[in-house]
Amino acid sequence: MAAQSAQPKWTELAAGTAITVPGSARFNRTGDWRSVRPVWDHAKCIRCGVCVVYCPEGCIGWNAQGYPDADLEYCKGCGICVRECWTACIRQVEEEV
Amino acid sequence: MSGPIVAGKPVGMEVSIAIAEAAKLADVDIVAAYPITPQTHIVEHLAEIVADGDLDAEFIPVESEHSAMSVCCGTSAAGARTFTATSSQGLALMHEILFIASALRLPIVMAVANRALSGPINIWNDHSDVMANRDAGWVQVFAENGQESLDLTIWAFRLAEDKRVSLPVMVNFDGFMLSHVVEPVTLPDAETVRKFLPPFEPLQRLDVDAPRSLGPVGIPDIYTEAKKAQLQVLLDSYGPILETWGAFEKAFGRRYRPVETYRADDAEILMLTMGGLGETAMSVVDERRAKGEKVGLVRIRLWRPFPFDEFRKAVAKCKALAVLDRAISFGGPMGPVASEVKAALYADAHRPLIVEFVVGLGGRDVTFADFHRMWDETAAAARAGKAPAPRMVGLRE
Amino acid sequence: METQEIRFHGRGGQGAVTSATILATAAIRQGRFAQAFPSFGPERRGAPVVAYARIAGAQIRNRTAIQQPHFVLVLDPSLLRLVQVEHGLRPGGTVVLNTAKDEATVRKEFGFRSRLALIDANRIAREEIGRPITNTVMLGGLLRAAELVDPKVVAETMQEVLGAIGPRNVKAFERAMAETTVHEARG
Missing domain, CATH: 3.40.50.920 (Rossmann fold)
Known part of the structure; x- marks a missing residue:
């Protein structure tokens, strides 16, 4: 099933209700849930990658300068990276409404 | 215990051994099972023929029936022909996973040596185990003797793996009353079984090169449709059941009807x-x-x-x-x-x-x-x- | 051939189930119909156990327990003090006993009135097999008492089922065929 509509008829479901589109979780833009976002202090960051590993969304990657950065399309602002960071270089900044 | 195993003519064979031989003839890839009276001789014999190199399969000794059925779901989803067997409390312990096997359309074959449920603790035969799992969404058949137990086990793979069906099949045979009886059983020859039962080509499989997700959440907006689809597949298996029993009769000369x-x-x-x-x-x-x-x-x-x-x-x-x-x-x-x-x-x-x-x-x-x-x-x-x-x-x- | 039902009394581990299996397997090999089954339940070494066989000329459509056997085999003489081995024996039925005693003594001690087949199975088993495992010997006693299955086919089956220990068991079985004494029922 190439395009799974939001409200498929029973005849339109894949066998066993499988999800046949790989990586379809990315269609769910969890960044909408965010009220705070992580900001890295590059002066303190040692680029250890702990935040990359711990991010439950898998949305922290490496930017062009070689520092970790969150993809704000998916970052839910959960704060786990802030909690886990060894050097306490990440802080939460309120999103403007 | 049985005499030598010869194809084509009746030999004295314990019914449990005949079922294990059926799984061998079906050339299963995986056996994941936990021993329980009166099913034990099936898994003992399968463990033996795998260890002896007579069957190229993985025998996975699990720590419980819950794990056995969970392993079966995983291996079947990966595209492996999967067999297990259980009884009574073992079937009860699988209960939760039985529904997942059918909902995910996994063509697992399971022999159930029917036995009473506790309590009081009772290892003897009745149908309380299967009746408690009546509504698990599996195709369920009953055998009346050793030959039927063997035949239906071989047939079960053919039906389960039919792409129009792709559902798990439970072959019920009475514990002790059948499982522990030595009686005349005719083993079909391996070539005829190979022709009747082509290699397993799953409807879908977990495959890193063509990723898909099996077993996701079904929110209220999907669950009703998912259940209707599952129900219809089970109802629609009726035609393929008649058809594959017809094919069985052609290949082996024995006729089965609903x-x-x-x-x-x-x-x-x-x-x-x-x-x-x-x-x-x-x-x-x-x-x-x-x-x-x-x-x-x-x-x-x-x-x-x-x-x-x-x-x-x-x-x-x-x-x-x-x-x-x-x-x-x-x-x-x-x-x-x-x-x-x-x-x-x-x-x-x-x-x-x-x-x-x-x-x-x-x-x-x-x-x-x-x-x-x-x-x-x-x-x-x-x-x-x-x-x-x-x-x-x-x-x- | 009318269906013949046989009950084996032994102790767990003495091979009662194996001898029932050999007998039924041999009958099937000979083109007859047969069943062999244990007394359904837990298996415990040393405890008194029972196994059964049915032999018939036509397909056996009967899965009930055997209540009235034509033959009763007693593999272990010590069971005579624990179990009523004659229980349910059909009128005209035969008890095949492992005993070193003579007919008069056996009848007097245990009150048997049925037809008896007596065999010192412990001695034969010790001499031929090296251990007092009497199950295959007792099959010789049974077949001496009644021509249920061709003894040659039983010997072949025994050989195949038992493998390496087959030849010694076949020899013990054949000796039992020769040495068993049969005594008709007493009023």
Whole structure:
């Protein structure tokens, strides 16, 4: 099933209700849930990658300068990276409404 | 324990061993099972033939039946031909995962050596284990002897893996009454089985090169549709069941039908059995026919999906039908088979009188005398035009 | 051939089930119909156990317990003090006993009135097999008492089922065929 509509008829479901589109979780833009976002202090960051590993969304990657950065399309602002960071270089900044 | 295993002619073989040999003939890739009486000899024999290199399969010794069925789901989803076997408490422990296997359309084959559920602890035969899993969405069949146990196990893979079906299949055979009996069984030759059962090509599989997700959440907006789709596939398996039994008959010469009868054509009083009691019941039919009584037997081979039309046809002309249940639906209408049968006939204008018996619980022997008494009582009920309340046969009171 | 039912009394581990299996397997090999089954239940070494066989000329459509056997085999003489081995024996039935005693003594001690087949199975088993495992010996006693199955086919089956210990068991079985004494029922 190439395009799974939001409200498929029973005849339109894949066998066993499988999800046949790989990586379809990315269609769910969890960044909408965010009220705070992580900001890295590059002066303190040692680029250890702990935040990359711990991010439950898998949305922290490496930017062009070689520092970790969150993809704000998916970052839910959960704060786990802030909690886990060894050097306490990440802080939460309120999103403007 | 058995004599040498030869294809093509009847050899004395324990029924459990015959089922293990069926899994071997089906060339299964995975056996994940936990031993439990009276299923143990199946997994012992499979473990042995895998260890001896006679079957190129992975034998996965798990720590429980819950794990066994979980492993089966994983391996079947990965595209491996998967077999397991269990009984009683083991089936109960699998309960949760049985529903997942069917919902995910995983063509696992499982032999169930039917045994009573605890308590009190009882390792002997009845059907309370399978009845507690009646609604798990599996295709469920019953065997009456060793040959049928072997045949239906081989056939189960063919049906399960049919892409129109792709559902798990449970082959029920009575614990001890069948599982521990050495009797004549004819093993088909491997080549004929290979032709009947082509290599497993799954409907879908977990594959890193073509990723998909099996078993995601089904929110309220999807769950109803998912259940309808699952129900329809099970109902629609009826056609492929008849078709694959036809193919089986062509390949092996033995015929299976969803409902099978014995001397039933002109019978006024019929008896309905499921599983190993059928053969003894046939002998009792012969005894009563010899005395000129118009009696016959109806045996339900296919329990799920229930063969409503064939069943209605089989009992259409009789005056009274004795239904033998091997389990109790506590606080309900007594026997699960009888309540099914009554529901099947509810809308029909001409319904036979139904007389319900619960027999052979927890290994209680059902003797010829018991069968004769049940037939006498059913005939008396037919004469009176009124069915007595359901009765537990052999109960001391 | 009318269906013949046989009950084996032994102790867990003495091979009662194996001998029932050998007998039924041999009958099937000979083109007959047969069943062999244990007394359904837990298996415990040393405890008194029972195994059964049915042999018939036509397909056996009977899965009830055997209540009235034509033959009863007693593999272990010590069971005579624990179990009523004659229980349910059909009129005209035979008890095949492992005993070193003579007919008069056996009848006097245990009150047997049925037809008896007596065999000192412990001695034969010790001499031929090296251990007092009497199950295959007792099959010799049974087949001496009644021509249920061709003894040659039983010997072949025994050889195949038992493998390496087959030849010694076959020899013990054949000796039992020769040495068993049969005594008709007493009123």
